[in-house]
């Protein structure tokens with residue numbers, strides 16, 4: 355039975371996205387409510403006031419559907435059920451209710467490309483070649499030749515039970531000679547790809563998306579969309595069929611009012627960010643520049659100025675996320691240098707796009723030493739100075755961050771120069787000024803290690819100036835008339851050591867030679883001459 359829109363009304367006054375900031379949350383690592391050492395939805399609900407105070411207007415939940423991996427959750431076993439470690443559907447409804455009350459929308463990961471090998475339809479397909487679920491997945495009697503996805507063969511010999519292999523997939527031993535019966539898995543043997551050309555399999559996912567929209571989710575982060583449909587050993591990534599299917603998914607979600615879609619598309623994110631594909635996509639090509647500019651890379655400053663001349667406004671910006679391929683936690687990328695850290699935060703939180711803060715980033719949480727792969731960047735949230743940083747009263751599934759004693763929410767709430775205060779300031783600017791949240795990108799310039807740009811929306815115009823360099827600079831400001839009036843909205847002290855409260859004695863804007871202290875940010879409101 356198809357699922358129809360049973361609650362076709364907006365749950366939240368404003369659509370999430372459209373420039374207002376999200377936070378990405380790994381529920382397992384956020385807050386444990388019952389002492390089992392694993393974060394859960396009830397724990398997250400108890401921390402919504404922190405998120406509201408921070409100023410985010412959206413939450414992206416990494417997968418909360420039931421999964422087989424007992425960790426990140428991308429190996430789904432039930433596309434319409436909540437992971438029991440995290441709670442129940444009733445908890446999910448309560449999270450939505452409580453978040454919406456605070457003006458915060460909630461989206462979650464939806465993984466359509468693949469399921470877990472434990473997903474019951476895959477088990478049925480494995481057990482019986484005549485099962486109606488067999489064509490839900492991709493099979494080949496003989497071993498297909500010529501395939502190479504990131505150094506590995508994505509075709510797995512089912513009878514060898516390759517999902518039991520514990521090494522890297524590229525090291526999986528070859529199947530015996532003459533082996534028969536292979537299935538396809540882009541990301542590994544434990545995550546078989548769906549055959550999305552098979553109407554019943556696709557319909558199942560479309561109905562699952564409707565299920566979540568009916569529950570009150572405000573949208574989805576669509577995982578790995580360029581991998582949805584393959585054509586051949588050469589043509590497997592970002593095929594036209596995957597783009598078309600992405601648009602179909604966006605249309606379904608947005609047939610509900612005030613819903614949001616954002617896609618993970620590492621190959622060509624600016625294409626997926628367009629309205630005619632996904633409508634939003636993570637800006638993987640921009641992120642390295644946001645990180646490099648505060649380290650003194652003038653070419654990165656120039657590249658950021660050029661990026662927004664052509665990138666769609668639906669791009670989603672960030673400093674780091676849950677995947678190590680996108681980089682270490684920001685704290686480690688900047689080598690604990692807080693001035694550089696805050697410069698990078700100001701950069702993406704004052705730019706176009708929709709920013710996504712990675713949980714813990716707002717307090718400078720460090721990665722975990724001595725762990726491999728993605729695990730160092732998926733540690734428990736640092737809340738306070740209690741044992742395990744306040745994450746759990748029990749034994750945590752993973753240790754607290756090494757800097758949790760100083761870089762936690764409680765300590766940083768008290769500090770006037772803290773990273774958390776800086777994030778709150780930036781989000782207050784974004785929430786209080788529509789031009790910063792979703793305005794144009796005008797008169798952008800790079801002058802060595804100084805970047806400036808104007809943002810305009812309706813009658814409001816703002817000017818952002820960032821000096822990434824270690825030296826005081828005077829720069830010419832393009833696009834300002836001699837009679838423009840300027841009001842300082844926010845300024846940092848030199849070297850980002852706290853903020854200056856604008857006063858009557860604030861520096862004047864001098865368009866021909868404006869002074870910017872070393873490592874500093876200024877935000878101005880510009881008005882035409884009266």
Ligand SMILES: [Ca+2]
Nearest residue numbers: 386388392394
């Ligand atoms: Ca728990």
Ligand SMILES: [Ca+2]
Nearest residue numbers: 547581582583
């Ligand atoms: Ca696929």
